[in-house]
Amino acid sequence: MKETFELIATAAAGLEAVVGREVRELGYECQVENGRVRFWGDKKAIVETNIWLRAADRIKIVVGQFPARTFEELFQGVFALDWENYLPLCCKFPISKAKCVKSKLHNEPSVQAISKKAVVKKLQKHFSRPEGVPLQEVGAEYKIEVSILKDVATVLIDTTGSSLFKRGYRVEKGGAPIKENMAAAILLLSNWCPDKPLIDPTCGSGTFCIEAAMLARQIAPGLKRSFAFEEWNWMEDELTAQVRKEAQAKIRTDLKLDISGFDIDGRMIEMAKKNAFAAGVDQDITFKQMRLQDLRTDKVNGVIISNPPYGERLLDDDAIIQLYGEMGQTFAPLKTWSKFILTSDEQFESLCGQLADKKRKLYNGTLKVDLYQFFGQRMKRQRDAPKQTE
Numbered sequence: 113m114k115e116t117f118e119l120i121a122t123a124a125a126g127l128e129a130v131v132g133r134e135v136r137e138l139g140y141e142c143q144v145e146n147g148r149v150r151f152w153g154d155k156k157a158i159v160e161t162n163i164w165l166r167a168a169d170r171i172k173i174v175v176g177q178f179p180a181r182t183f184e185e186l187f188q189g190v191f192a193l194d195w196e197n198y199l200p201l202c203c204k205f206p207i208s209k210a211k212c213v214k215s216k217l218h219n220e221p222s223v224q225a226i227s228k229k230a231v232v233k234k235l236q237k238h239f240s241r242p243e244g245v246p247l248q249e250v251g252a253e254y255k256i257e258v259s260i261l262k263d264v265a266t267v268l269i270d271t272t273g274s275s276l277f278k279r280g281y282r283v284e285k286g287g288a289p290i291k292e293n294m295a296a297a298i299l300l301l302s303n304w305c306p307d308k309p310l311i312d313p314t315c316g317s318g319t320f321c322i323e324a325a326m327l328a329r330q331i332a333p334g335l336k337r338s339f340a341f342e343e344w345n346w347m348e349d350e351l352t353a354q355v356r357k358e359a360q361a362k363i364r365t366d367l368k369l370d371i372s373g374f375d376i377d378g379r380m381i382e383m384a385k386k387n388a389f390a391a392g393v394d395q396d397i398t399f400k401q402m403r404l405q406d407l408r409t410d411k412v413n414g415v416i417i418s419n420p421p422y423g424e425r426l427l428d429d430d431a432i433i434q435l436y437g438e439m440g441q442t443f444a445p446l447k448t449w450s451k452f453i454l455t456s457d458e459q460f461e462s463l464c465g466q467l468a469d470k471k472r473k474l475y476n477g478t479l480k481v482d483l484y485q486f487f488g489q490r491m492k493r494q495r496d497a498p499k500q501t502e
């Protein structure tokens with residue numbers, strides 16, 4: 113089996129650079145591309161990136177890349193890959209996904225079927241099995257994906273299983289939760305650091321607050337879940353156990369955090385509390401039922417992150433217009449606070465009455481959204497200010 117791998121961490125459009133930064137922080141040089149970050153690493157890299165990346169979707173192994181303008185080229189290309197280094201004799205290896213973009217080959221089911229045949233034939237040859245007898249597909253699963261872009265096929269194996277945004281702490285979710293990895297990415301993009309107060313005034317199921325507490329405490333997002341690679345016989349259990357143990361030891365218990373989540377809906381607050389408890393950060397967050405319009409604070413230099421209801425999603429339009437206007441009024445006195453608002457409503461700036469310092473286009477699932485960023489004025493904190501003499 114292999115020792116070094118070409119890997120990609122997939123990322124939502126607009127978040128590739130954030131994932132790239134995370135990959136580098138783990139010590140892996142990488143290349144940031146559209147929708148993905150490419151890097152090279154060993155088995156430990158597979159474990160570490162799955163357990164530690166907060167903003168990525170999945171980690172995949174690149175088995176190979178080759179031109180595929182015809183089905184024959186596709187078959188030969190897939191057949192030529194070193195499948196014996198990844199797939200043991202008894203395993204499931206579905207071609208779970210085929211995607212063709214701007215390519216001569218465009219019939220995705222056929223791409224799937226031909227690729228499958230080529231893998232089967234290669235394994236039969238390698239393990240000296242008769243061609244007529246189908247391979248027994250039992251045991252661990254290796255999901256194979258074939259994507260053909262501009263006549264070049266990339267063949268991948270998914271190491272992650274269910275997407276990395278599923279951390280395993282979400283007991284319940286509200287009507288329109290933000291994905292955990294998107295929330296983490298926005299926190300990584302914001303200028304929040306653990307010694308600043310953080311408020312999510314429309315917290316819903318609590319995702320931003322929980323991700324913030326986990327980030328501050330250095331709780332690895334994948335610590336409590338399992339991954340597809342854990343079933344594979346050539347990924348040593350001890351290695352995964354060791355990375356988990358190291359991650360456990362990194363958790364900071366010495367921090368005092370100031371994170372609050374508010375929501376108009378009391379049921380959401382109950383849900384957020386349950387989720388925070390499951391994530392092990394309930395002590396770090398104050399959840400309270402409150403209207404955004406009632407938000408007041410004397411604290412300075414904080415960060416507000418909010419994913420308010422947006423058109424068609426939760427409230428009807430008049431209510432949205434009014435809410436966004438009230439957001440502007442409520443936030444206006446908080447001059448030293450930075451605000452990061454995620455909404456699909458392109459009128460947000462005019463409705464809240466303030467132009468953003470920066471805007472970033474993102475996708476919440478398939479919905480185009482903007483992250484409106486308003487940077488707080490810098491101000492010395494009370495404890496930094498010179499003492500008054502009497």
Ligand code: SAH
Nearest residue numbers: 289290314316317319375376377403404419
């Ligand atoms: N990011 C959240 C989802 C937010 S959905 C998550 O991950 O779960 C928007 C939330 O805003 C809803 O929970 C809704 O109850 C809340 N909301 C709507 N109007 C509000 C108001 N005026 N004040 C506070 N919260 C409000």
